[in-house]
Amino acid sequence: MKDLSCRLNYRLPHFALDLEMAVPPGITVLLGPNGAGKSSLLRLLAGLNRPAAGEIMLGERYLYDARQRIDLFPEQRRIGMLFQDLALFPHLDVGGNVGFGLKLRGLDRNERQRRIDPLLEKLGIERLVRRSVADLSGGERQKVALARTLATEPQLLLLDEPTAALDPAARHEIRPWLLGILAEMDIPTLLVSHDIEEAAFFRKRIAVMEQGRIVQKGSFHQLLRAPASRFIARFVGVNYISGEVSMDSGTPVFRSTGGATFLAPFDRVMPGSAYLTVYPWDIALHRQLPEGCPKNRIHGQVLDAIPLGDRVRLTLAAKDKLVAELSSRGYQALGEPQPGERLWAVFKAREARIENYSGVLPC
């Protein structure tokens, strides 16, 4: 039982952070738009900010409990945190940074050396030990910061957008490395991100936070299959259309906020507000309305056409905005439509998914 479990209330300027979550050992990606309260959550867990109410339990230890009036100081919590800007100590060299926590525990130079060396070796930075932190590359700084945190043997690891400050090349190098290091450690790890690639990479456990609440938990695949909010849909690249289900002479129909009507499998929905999701690759584009008069169709103007590898992603604006993805060959067959041209977008009813908005967001 080394899980982190918490229930927290905290006032932020524009909304309240109000959540309950459990983090088992291993990596959990905490995903959310900017300003959703992700960094605030980390600071609350670390004890740098004080919640208004709730409790934080790490294994059998209470770090915070409003009712029992327990509130451990940050230095007593045994939490490792990797800050977004790393916060390396500029006056110390790499060895001094990594050994900082051990020095505070009163370990002498030899003992520190004995503990740090294998760690530096494991992270592949043993040759940097006497270097000034100002001379390091982005990726090296990242590794030093992680080494500094791991040296104190934390029981919970908080990583605040660990790869956001890196250039794309370094990011691609660091990610598998980070996964490898973290996978070996058997402690709960919360990794904040707003990067789709990162979420896809650390895909097993993702918790999505919006407006201070956890709105969806699951694997990347589950997010992709059934995004619970517009943010998640946009994040994973799924079309998300909000509207309302109503009964039209006995048969249900979905009317979007933009005013278009669509059909979808209605067996699981009730009349009322709902949202429809459909994958971009399930949308077919045509110059002329195809035969058979498909029910789900939109006639709209191409906003942009962006090539992504061997695929092209087109955004179509009509009553609702729709993103379609097709192969480069399909794009060529269509005569390479340019922004401003008008196309028909068509999708089958069974390729759309429809869900009611629930009053309470799923947790």
Add this chain to the structure above:
Amino acid sequence: MRRPRLFTLLLAGSGLLLGSLILLPILALLLASSPAALLRLLGDPGVLMALWITLLSSLLALPLIFLLGLPAAYGLSRCRGRLRRALEILLELPMVMPPVVAGLALLLAFGRRGLLGGVLAHIGVRIPFTLMAVVLAILFVVTPFFVRRSSVLLEGVDRKLEDAALLLGASPLQSFWHVVLPVVRRGLFAEAIMAMAQGFGLFGAIILFAGNLPGRTQTLSLALYTAFESDPQQAFALGALLLLISLLLLAAVRVLQPREERT
């Protein structure tokens, strides 16, 4: 080629005027004296005594300034809102107070008939007209400036560094000692020199609170004032000496400061 704009000329003109206003008196002072006169000064036991008292009082005041000022500066740099404004006003009080008034106020607080006079007399401490009074006057006048400048310096320290230290197991005091202070050490060193320079030049507060007693409380500034009435040549040389000391200190501050800003 474009002609220089009128506004540019205006700026250049006012800059030139200000520059000469600063440099002209300095030049006059240096011209009124000579290296020989300066050397002669250093052979004068009275002058050496005044120099010694100047250095000693500033050096004695320095640790006290740090002891009182550094925690205050750090506290101030971590304060927000109304409390901070109140504290800043409290700090500005001695800063806007005319130095002579400061001397008078100190006398009324710590003098024999002052507020604390009875208590101090009871424990056998007499402050006015002693070296302690010189030190106290420097402390009173210089510390607020020191706190103000240092709080700006400390405010520049990234709070994340302290958070990181806490999470690595440091107590707030350890984080202050092992992270905050080392990060601003150059800046603080420059502030120490600045405080010394300010102490060297103090006049009004010292002459009222500590008196102008040669060999006991007479600093170089006071010696200059005394000499001006009897031996103007000596006063010019003393002036040049004080100026040179200040220039040296300024150079030291300049050497230390810019590198701090880079980190």
